[in-house]
Amino acid sequence: MFSDFDRFAMQRALTLAARGLETTDPNPRVGCVLAQRGRIVAEGWHERAGEAHAEAAALRAAGGQASGASVYVTLEPCSHHGRTPPCAEALIAARVARVVYAIADPNPLVNGRGAAALRAAGITVEAGLLGEEARELNAGFIRRMQHGRPLVRVKLAMSLDGRTALANGASHWITGDAARQDVQHWRARSSIILTGIGTVLADDPRLDVRLADEAGGRGRRQPLRVVLDARLRTPFGARLLTTGGEVLILTALSTADDARAASLTERGARVESLPAVGDRLVLSAVIERLAELEANEVLVEAGATLAGELLREELADELLLYIAPKLLGPAARALVELPQLRELADAPAFTLIDMQQLGEDVRLRLRPRAAAAG
Numbered sequence: 001m002f003s004d005f006d007r008f009a010m011q012r013a014l015t016l017a018a019r020g021l022e023t024t025d026p027n028p029r030v031g032c033v034l035a036q037r038g039r040i041v042a043e044g045w046h047e048r049a050g051e052a053h054a055e056a057a058a059l060r061a062a063g064g065q066a067s068g069a070s071v072y073v074t075l076e077p078c079s080h081h082g083r084t085p086p087c088a089e090a091l092i093a094a095r096v097a098r099v100v101y102a103i104a105d106p107n108p109l110v111n112g113r114g115a116a117a118l119r120a121a122g123i124t125v126e127a128g129l130l131g132e133e134a135r136e137l138n139a140g141f142i143r144r145m146q147h148g149r150p151l152v153r154v155k156l157a158m159s160l161d162g163r164t165a166l167a168n169g170a171s172h173w174i175t176g177d178a179a180r181q182d183v184q185h186w187r188a189r190s191s192i193i194l195t196g197i198g199t200v201l202a203d204d205p206r207l208d209v210r211l212a213d214e215a216g217g218r219g220r221r222q223p224l225r226v227v228l229d230a231r232l233r234t235p236f237g238a239r240l241l242t243t244g245g246e247v248l249i250l251t252a253l254s255t256a257d258d259a260r261a262a263s264l265t266e267r268g269a270r271v272e273s274l275p276a277v278g279d280r281l282v283l284s285a286v287i288e289r290l291a292e293l294e295a296n297e298v299l300v301e302a303g304a305t306l307a308g309e310l311l312r313e314e315l316a317d318e319l320l321l322y323i324a325p326k327l328l329g330p331a332a333r334a335l336v337e338l339p340q341l342r343e344l345a346d347a348p349a350f351t352l353i354d355m356q357q358l359g360e361d362v363r364l365r366l367r368p369r370a371a372a373a374g
Contacts, residue, residue: 005035006072006100006129007129009040009100010072010100010102010129010130012031012033012072013031013033013074013102014031014133014137016031016032016045017030017045017054017074018031018137019045019047020047020048022220022221023047023221024046024049025191025221025294026191026294027046028075028105028138029045029046030046030054030075031043031045031046032044032058033071033073034058034059034062034065034069034070034071034072034096035069035072036070041065043061044056044057044059044060044061053087054074055071055073055087055090055091058071059090059094067094067095067096068095068096068097069094069096070097070098070099070100071096072101072129073099073101074137075101075103075105075134076101076103076111077105077114077115078105078107078109078114079113079114079117080109086117087114088118092117092121098124098125098126099118099123099125100125100127101125101126101127102127102129102131102134103128106141106142107145138296139151139297140295140296143296144295144296149287149288149290150192150287150295150297150298152194152300152315152318153190153298153317153318153320154307154311155299155320155321155322156307156320156322156336157174157175157179157322158174158321158322158323158324159174159323159327160323160326160327161329163332164303164332164333164334165328165332166332166333167332174322174324175324175358175361176359176360178358179322179361179363182322184210184211186299186320187207187208187223187299188211188223189297190223190297190298190299191290191293191295191296191297191298192225192293192295192298193223193226193299193301194228194286194290195207195227195228195300195301195302196227196228196302196303196305196306197227197229197233197234198303198305199301199302199303199306200227200235200238204235204239205301206240207225207240208243208245222244222246223299224245224248224293225246225247225248226247226249226250226290227240227248227249227250228281229249229250230251230252230279231252231253231279232251232253232258232261232264232271234264234269236263236264236267241268246270247270248269248293249269249270249271250273250274250286251273251281252273253273255271255273258271274286274289280309283310283313283315287315304333304336304337305337307336308337309337314368317367318367319366320364320365321364321365321366322358322362323364350367351367351368351369352365352366353366353367
């Protein structure tokens with residue numbers, strides 16, 4: 001039975017973990033609190049891959065106060081040697097008395113082994129406190145570890161009548177400054193920003209994160225930008241290739257002897273071949289490749305065609321939908337391309353998980369109803 005203080009301490013650990021929302025990739029976001037006799041004595045959180053894990057940072061802050069302490073951590077302490085030493089070993093060496101964690105680490109290298117090591121050392125171990133909140137914080141990492149695919153989040157912006165652009169293609173800007181700034185933070189927390197060649201040709205987007213550098217003067221992490229370009233039509237002068245950050249172009253063509261692939265590589269892009277059917281890359285193969293690249297969260301910023309394909313193939317885990325208080329009329333472009341329905345019951349249905357007003361616009365987060373129920 002968890003006490004009120006247990007819940008308070010774990011909530012603080014979750015707040016600390018969220019500080020790494022935009023920085024820890026590809027690692028999970030983790031926070032840790034150490035307490036003695038109902039009082040927090042030290043805190044820590046994981047900031048970047050390769051740097052101290054949350055437990056190590058908290059132990060360093062605690063010093064001698066770690067002995068006999070209760071530890072609250074949002075993810076099961078790791079038990080394997082990676083870029084940093086095992087946290088379970090550090091907690092044992094510090095002689096802590098109790099460890100409470102929110103969720104088990106889904107990484108097959110850990111997944112119960114950290115807790116077992118702590119118990120074998122005589123430390124009291126309890127799990128499951130505020131587990132739902134911890135799972136939400138690391139939904140992409142958990143999905144990749146358990147299912148071999150990242151969380152795919154499709155970002156869309158539309159008018160009140162569900163249109164994304166005028167019939168002539170004009171769409172800058174449907175939403176206001178506050179909504180566009182919000183998108184920057186969703187980009188910053190993503191491992192990959194995914195788009196299609198149609199969007200590159202029509203809009204020439206940069207798809208980079210345009211936020212101030214992080215505190216301490218560190219340069220901001222830029223997600224990998226991925227273009228689905230079956231026939232290698234990406235222009236050599238595309239802004240994607242002239243702004244900072246890595247670009248990966250996925251194509252259906254063999255890259256070994258393709259002159260355009262060589263030219264794109266010379267301009268800084270990586271070009272890889274994936275299976276295709278006709279002029280369409282196999283999206284399931286695309287998503288599997290993104291998981292191999294250690295992507296936890298993928299933000300899709302594309303047009304109606306790719307968005308519709310991801311929905312039809314049930315590869316979209318979440319919709320990030322911005323709604324502007326405007327009407328564009330029936331001739332304007334539709335939000336997504338979907339096959340004509342014969343029955344209303346066949347319409348894709350979604351569960352609203354969050355709603356926020358941003359200036360005059362509204363942002364909805366939705367999940368496919370079957371996925372949300374699961």
